[in-house]
Structures are given as C-alpha cells and as structure tokens.
Amino acid sequence: MAWFKRESKGIITTTEEKKEAPDGIWNKCPNCKKPLHYSEQVENQYVCHYCGFHIRIGSKEYFSILFDNNQFTELFTDLTSGDPLHFTDTKKYTDRLTETKKKTGLKDAIRAGVGKMNGQDVVIACMDFNFIGGSMGSVVGEKIARSIDHSITNKIPFLMISKSGGARMMEAAFSLMQMAKTSAKLALLAQAKVPYISLLTDPTTGGVTASYAMLGDINIAEPGALIGFAGPRVIKETIKKDLPKGFQTAEFVQEHGFLDFIVDRREMKEKLASFLKMLAPVTEKEII
Structure with a gap:
C-alpha cells in the first residue's frame, strides 16, 4: 500500500504516527x-490581540490577574450545595452536582478570596460560569454574604465579579431568596462605609443582574459583555417589537445609564486599584 504511505527514511506520514498539539495549546477566538x-492568551490576559474580544474566563484566571503575584487566602472553602427540594428533572440534582464538581474542580459557582491588589487589601468574590451556568444557588448567596461580613469586620473593600445565567432553578425559592439576602448585606456594607465595586462580565443575567450585580458604589463591565435580566427572545415576544442594535451589550447598558464605566481587562487591575484608592476613607492624619 505504498500509494498511501511514503516509505522514505525519516519521514513520518501515517496518521497514526503524527503527533498532534496537546488540547488547549491552540484555540480559536470566538x-x-x-x-x-x-x-x-495568558500574556494578553485572555483578550484577543487581533480584535480585542474578551474571552470568558473563571475565578482562577481573574484571581491571577487581580491579586498581587496571585497571592490570596481563599475564604469559606467548606460550603457545598444541598438538595433541599430533592429536585429531579432529566437527572437528580445531587448527581449533577457531583458530576460538575468532578468536571470543574469547583465546589460551586463562586469562589472568594482576600489578598492585595496593588498593595491594597481587598476581598474578591468571583463567579464561575462553568459550574451549572454560574447559576445563583444558596451557596453563592451564602459565600457573598460571608464575604461582605469579612469586609465589614476588617474594613476591607469588596469586589464582586458576576458571571451568571441567573437563579438556579433546582433550588427554586431558596435561590430567589439569595437576591434579598445579598442586597440586605450590601446595605450593611454601605452603612459601614466600606467600598463595594461590582464588575459585570459576560454574561450577567437574571436574578444576579436584578440584585447584587447592579448595587455597586461603582458598576463597571468588560467590553461587549452580555448584561440583562430576561433573554432578548423573551423580551421581543413580550413587547412585540424588534430590539435595537447592540441590545443588552455593556455598551448599550452604559449608554442608558446603568453602568459607570467599561474597562478593558488589560487595564482592569490598575483601574480597580485607582477606584479603591479614591473610595478609601480619609484619616485625620491625611487631612492635616
């Protein structure tokens, strides 16, 4: 079968002998x-250097970008979701949780850590879309609440990075209760005069948008991020009208007054550190 295979010395030609690049070394800009x-990608902070598109990343990547030297202490690592409703659809909720934990290496759709950002103490809670669509369940709400408590106790600014498809249907009312719970905690944070910055990334939708994602002292987003409550198809069918161009993009949302800034990820750390410095309380010594 020499027609289909070169036999010259030193030339590898059969499909079986070809060595492919390992998965993840190369991929395509979406x-x-x-x-x-x-x-x-890592060097450019997961932003396409051809078109500037911001590739979706998770808590691991955001922590490495924002915390100085990627040094931080992870908070509340023991929290995991239960199954209070014994939910079953195509499969049991407990089975889906087990599979997702194994696949992602995460315990739920959020991680929290405390460390320094340009030398300033900060608590960061970051959502992970890979864990059941970044859905907001009881663990997400509890971790955010405890992170806020940590910020209040230690007078450390709080940064929330949202990336979610909305409330977790498998927890029903338990999930929806997290909207009020986190909003109440943020009210306490405001009373304590501790800064809160909300960063909305692609996508931020549903009950997350309707609660803590839009309650920051400063609300910022990454370019092109999808931000909204209901999906565009649902809205179009409800209002019976075509939606404007760019609807629910970060740029559209900012134009209509719901965002303060849109910040490129490559400038994010410097911008956030600058905001925190501006929001920091002034001491008597600094006044003198």
Missing part, C-alpha cells in the same frame, strides 16, 4: 476566528 496560542 469573535474573529483567528488562532490564538495559549501562552499569548
């Missing part, structure tokens, strides 16, 4: 479709 090498 926007411009150009190939991106993994090392280039």
